[in-house]
Amino acid sequence: MRRSVFIEELDAFTYRSEIEKGDSIVLIPAGSIEQHGPHMPLNTDVLLSQAMAGSLAETVKALVAAPLVYGYKSQQRSGGGNHLAGTTSLDASTIIAIAKTLTMEHARHGVRKVVFVNGHYENYQFLYEGVDLAIQELQLRGIHDMKVMLLSYWDFIDDATISELYPEGFTGWDLEHGGVLETSLMMHLYADKIDIERIADLPPAVLPNYDILPVRPELTPTSGCLSSAANASPEKGEIILKRATVGMAAALEQEFLQQRKVASDSV
Ligand SMILES: [Zn+2]
Structure with a gap:
């Protein structure tokens, strides 16, 4: 049986023997339960952060912890807003407490x-x-x-890849909510969980360069997506997954694996 990189699928003895080797890297995916338009499920960010972590774990021989399922409140300028039903979020103090606790828990494991x-x-x-x-x-x-590293997977998609994926022009990662990036990844990784017939091909959201509370719901496009996913494809999803994995692996190499190598060379 092929051993899973996902800690929650391992028995505790196997997990402990992995950790006892002393140089384990644990990846913790952080998602949300957030509306992603009419064509994608509420747990899109959970699925994608888990898939990215899984791909990265295979590449750098790491383990993936169970994900943070709920996230911080969706904001109108990056996620459509927390006023939309379906989106179910945690307060900042709760997220801070969870991140702190999970860091301490893994430290306790060694x-x-x-x-x-x-x-x-x-x-x-x-x-x-x-x-x-x-x-x-x-x-x-x-x-x-x-040593703890934090990253958002889309930050590892380089400019050349952005030009390749968005020949019609790139609106920025904040407006990518429910757009080409996430829809392409979902098409590639979880085709059975999305409904491409329901993609709403609307122009990108026009939002002010400030926040206003309470939100003005009319600023969020009716689809809940901030840009159109009409140009999404499974091929683009595959490119995004591969390039982001390569980029994240290089960063981990820089921060962790060179140390691993130095440590093993000096033995
Ligand atoms: Zn998302």
């Missing part, structure tokens, strides 16, 4: 290299805060070798 693989735009700064608090606390307890 893991010293953790990566949050974010798939929901709004999570990032709160994950950062949770990790920062965990590192401070671990240092006070005398643990100084814990």
